[in-house]
Amino acid sequence: MKSLRLSLLTACLALSALRAQAPPEDLAKRVDALSRELERMKGELSARPASDTVLGGYGEIQFSHFSKDGSRDTADLRRFVLALTHRFDDRTELVTELEVEHAVSSSDDKGEVEIEQAYIQHRLSPTWSLRGGLFLVPAGLLNERHEPTAFYGVERNAVETAIIPSTWREGGLQVVGSFENGIVLQAGVSTGFDFSKWDAASTEGAESPLGAVHQELSGARSHDLAAFAAVNWRGVPGLLLGGSWFHAKGAQGQPDMPAMAATLWDVHARWTPGPFDLSAVYARGTVADTAAFNQTRVGNPTLVPSRFEGWFGQAAWHAWSSGSYALAPFVRYESVNTAAAFEALAPASLTPAPAPSERIWTAGFNFNLNPHVVLKADLRRFRNDTAQNRVNLGLGWAF
Amino acid sequence: MSARTRNLCLLPGAGLALALALACGSAVKPADAGGLSPAASLGEQIFKDTSLSASGLQSCATCHVAEAAHGADNDLPAQLGGPAMNLQGTRQSPSIRYLAGNTAFHYDSEGTPTGGFFWDGRAESLAAQAGGPFLNPVEMAMPSKAAVVAKLAAAPYAASFRAVYGDAIFSDPEQAYRCMTLALQQYQREDAEFQPFSSKYDAFLRGSVRLSDAEARGLALFNDPRKGNCAACHPSSGDQPLFTDFTYDVLGVPRNPALSANADPEFFDLGLGARADIDRPDLYGAFKVPSLRNVALRRVLFHNGRFTSLKDAVTFYVQRDTNPEKYYPVAPDGTVMKFDDLPSKYHGNVNVTEVPYNRLPGQAPALTDAEVDDVVAFLKTLTDGYTR
Numbered sequence: 001m002k003s004l005r006l007s008l009l010t011a012c013l014a015l016s017a018l019r020a021q022a023p024p025e026d027l028a029k030r031v032d033a034l035s036r037e038l039e040r041m042k043g044e045l046s047a048r049p050a051s052d053t054v055l056g057g058y059g060e061i062q063f064s065h066f067s068k069d070g071s072r073d074t075a076d077l078r079r080f081v082l083a084l085t086h087r088f089d090d091r092t093e094l095v096t097e098l099e100v101e102h103a104v105s106s107s108d109d110k111g112e113v114e115i116e117q118a119y120i121q122h123r124l125s126p127t128w129s130l131r132g133g134l135f136l137v138p139a140g141l142l143n144e145r146h147e148p149t150a151f152y153g154v155e156r157n158a159v160e161t162a163i164i165p166s167t168w169r170e171g172g173l174q175v176v177g178s179f180e181n182g183i184v185l186q187a188g189v190s191t192g193f194d195f196s197k198w199d200a201a202s203t204e205g206a207e208s209p210l211g212a213v214h215q216e217l218s219g220a221r222s223h224d225l226a227a228f229a230a231v232n233w234r235g236v237p238g239l240l241l242g243g244s245w246f247h248a249k250g251a252q253g254q255p256d257m258p259a260m261a262a263t264l265w266d267v268h269a270r271w272t273p274g275p276f277d278l279s280a281v282y283a284r285g286t287v288a289d290t291a292a293f294n295q296t297r298v299g300n301p302t303l304v305p306s307r308f309e310g311w312f313g314q315a316a317w318h319a320w321s322s323g324s325y326a327l328a329p330f331v332r333y334e335s336v337n338t339a340a341a342f343e344a345l346a347p348a349s350l351t352p353a354p355a356p357s358e359r360i361w362t363a364g365f366n367f368n369l370n371p372h373v374v375l376k377a378d379l380r381r382f383r384n385d386t387a388q389n390r391v392n393l394g395l396g397w398a399f
Numbered sequence: 400m401s402a403r404t405r406n407l408c409l410l411p412g413a414g415l416a417l418a419l420a421l422a423c424g425s426a427v428k429p430a431d432a433g434g435l436s437p438a439a440s441l442g443e444q445i446f447k448d449t450s451l452s453a454s455g456l457q458s459c460a461t462c463h464v465a466e467a468a469h470g471a472d473n474d475l476p477a478q479l480g481g482p483a484m485n486l487q488g489t490r491q492s493p494s495i496r497y498l499a500g501n502t503a504f505h506y507d508s509e510g511t512p513t514g515g516f517f518w519d520g521r522a523e524s525l526a527a528q529a530g531g532p533f534l535n536p537v538e539m540a541m542p543s544k545a546a547v548v549a550k551l552a553a554a555p556y557a558a559s560f561r562a563v564y565g566d567a568i569f570s571d572p573e574q575a576y577r578c579m580t581l582a583l584q585q586y587q588r589e590d591a592e593f594q595p596f597s598s599k600y601d602a603f604l605r606g607s608v609r610l611s612d613a614e615a616r617g618l619a620l621f622n623d624p625r626k627g628n629c630a631a632c633h634p635s636s637g638d639q640p641l642f643t644d645f646t647y648d649v650l651g652v653p654r655n656p657a658l659s660a661n662a663d664p665e666f667f668d669l670g671l672g673a674r675a676d677i678d679r680p681d682l683y684g685a686f687k688v689p690s691l692r693n694v695a696l697r698r699v700l701f702h703n704g705r706f707t708s709l710k711d712a713v714t715f716y717v718q719r720d721t722n723p724e725k726y727y728p729v730a731p732d733g734t735v736m737k738f739d740d741l742p743s744k745y746h747g748n749v750n751v752t753e754v755p756y757n758r759l760p761g762q763a764p765a766l767t768d769a770e771v772d773d774v775v776a777f778l779k780t781l782t783d784g785y786t787r
Binding site: 301346 | 606616618619622624630
């Protein structure tokens with residue numbers, strides 16, 4: 001920041017000096033050149049935050065009415081997040097997010113206080129940067145950008161909750177390359193999974209297989225590191241095409257544990273022609289060596305699947321706006337299966353049957369008071385587990 | 400009860416253990432390479448010394464036989480003891496293996512009684528448990544701690560005892576008795592015989608052997624919360640599972656007429672309710688959930704030794720409520736007098752909600768006869784000393 005201001009001052013002084021000494025015709029050209037430089041620097045300055053330290057945040061409040069069983073109705077402050085970024089210099093910054101879930105966090109409440117991001121980003125060149133610390137895994141459309149103003153519907157979609165466990169973060173190091181042709185590459189190594197956390201007696205693994213075993217850099221076992229990569233292309237205005245891959249062993253050096261290598265990949269697309277906003281994600285996960293692991297847990301309700309997958313398609317329409325108000329109805333169809341296949345056990349009769357895919361219709365709207373505050377309403381219909389059918393109302397903000 | 404309060408409740412026990420450890424500090428010298436520490440070695444000699452009983456015939460090892468997984472090796476519902484070895488206790492001698500991971504008795508965050516040693520958890524540590532039988536009139540029946548210490552001073556290993564605990568140790572019988580119990584505790588902690596983890600199931604968890612189809616089916620039934628649901632109290636997963644969660648349950652085990660004490664119709668063993676320090680009538684009739692490791696070596700099962708075969712015991716779990724007439728007296732009018740080993744005012748304590756007890760007469764048991772056989776086949780994999 002100081003160097004930019006110094007350059008600006010130097011340019012102004014040079015301009016004054018030129019006006020005083022140079023011949024008139026040269027002077028005009030050089031004044032033009034300096035004026036352009038001045039404008040460029042002014043633009044650069046105005047694009048930067050007023051302070052090196054910036055406070056941001058987001059939050060979500062939700063009311064849900066379950067149509068089959070009103071006793072399950074809930075109102076909840078699902079998350080309240082404070083984000084603090086600090087720019088140490090032109091090339092190095094700190095990015096953090098501190099989150100409180102469910103309004104109250106104590107030994108008697110279900111709330112959690114968690115660090116969602118805490119990493120240093122250092123720009124090596126205009127194209128390449130390094131990130132180190134606790135960062136969000138680049139996967140799908142939502143995981144890295146999950147503020148309520150960034151997605152449609154009161155709740156995050158099921159694919160990017162159950163298959164890609166949002167909000168999924170790991171500790172590690174990644175390199176980020178942003179090319180002029182619109183390609184962004186991300187790749188690195190990070191902490192991975194700990195399958196010894198798998199509780200076959202609970203339903204947690206059936207809700208999100210990888211969500212049950214990721215470690216969130218909280219005393220994470222780190223004997224087996226993960227490798228990941230993602231590519232996103234924004235070369236055509238309004239179009240995003242991308243995909244990601246994450247691979248990690250889950251034994252973490254613990255005795256008597258099979259390697260349990262887990263792989264998750266996805267492809268995703270978003271296209272915003274005119275007032276429309278169309279998006280789709282397909283995500284698929286596999287786990288190796290599940291038979292040896294499951295064989296010691298047979299009979300329990302939730303064994304480790306060898307495959308889980310899901311996809312959704314979503315269409316939104318920016319139907320109306322007036323001043324800062326904007327209304328966008330949307331509809332989304334999802335198919336999710338957290339236990340699509342199991343490796344065979346011995347005897348074969350003990351092999352769990354694959355779970356049926358859950359199919360969910362969601363329709364509703366986002367109503368923005370301004371770009372930072374959104375009111376939401378939607379209706380969700382589940383084909384199999386109809387007890388989940390509900391109407392959601394939500395209030396969200398992000399800044 | 401708050402977590403803070405609970406912790407404070409544990410402090411007296413912890414403080415006593417610490418005081419004992421300090422007073423008998425030399426008892427915890429490290430073991431020699433490949434062997435027992437001097438204290439543990441002493442503990443082994445004490446464990447096997449019949450001279451420390453009134454009869455001169457009974458040692459710890461008499462009722463906790465190594466070959467029977469440190470439990471009783473006969474089919475008596477309770478062992479005989481006393482000065483003439485003709486008095487019978489009221490509870491069967493449990494296996495004392497795999498107790499090193501147990502804790503002192505406490506109530507967990509949900510108020511569930513947990514931990515403790517003996518069937519009713521009244522002893523807070525292995526050492527406290529070890530000190531009990533010497534003075535129990537129907538067991539080793541010694542008249543006092545001083546009497547035990549006097550015999551200890553005359554034992555062949557007395558010089559070793561003095562070498563470990565000090566030349567003057569026998570001049571303070573109370574202190575000598577405490578050190579004796581710590582030596583017994585140290586023996587149980589150090590000797591691999593008390594936690595060998597050498598069963599077929601351990602080999603299976605290590606991935607070095609497969610279970611037979613029947614054993615694997617039995618494990619699935621054991622774990623399945625809709626079938627056996629055994630793992631709800633006898634966890635089978637994790638790193639070297641102990642097959643007990645160290646909690647307590649009221650099972651309504653039928654009265655055992657073979658137990659001498661039951662000749663008196665007014666006698667009822669209330670388990671936790673027999674303890675003077677527990678005033679929770681809702682827990683009367685509750686006994687500790689034992690480890691199922693080596694359960695196939697048991698000649699009698701449950702606290703009162705009511706069942707003498709593993710198959711009968713497993714069948715009782717699933718047929719107690721569907722076929723109660725098999726287990727309880729039937730009145731002339733055909734009424735089955737369930738839970739006959741518990742006063743009627745405590746019948747409400749019996750677990751009738753969890754699988755497999757949540758059934759009624761006429762309904763199918765949670766396990767078929769063939770499935771019971773599978774569970775028994777699995778339970779036999781928990782016997783230590785497996786070799787291919």
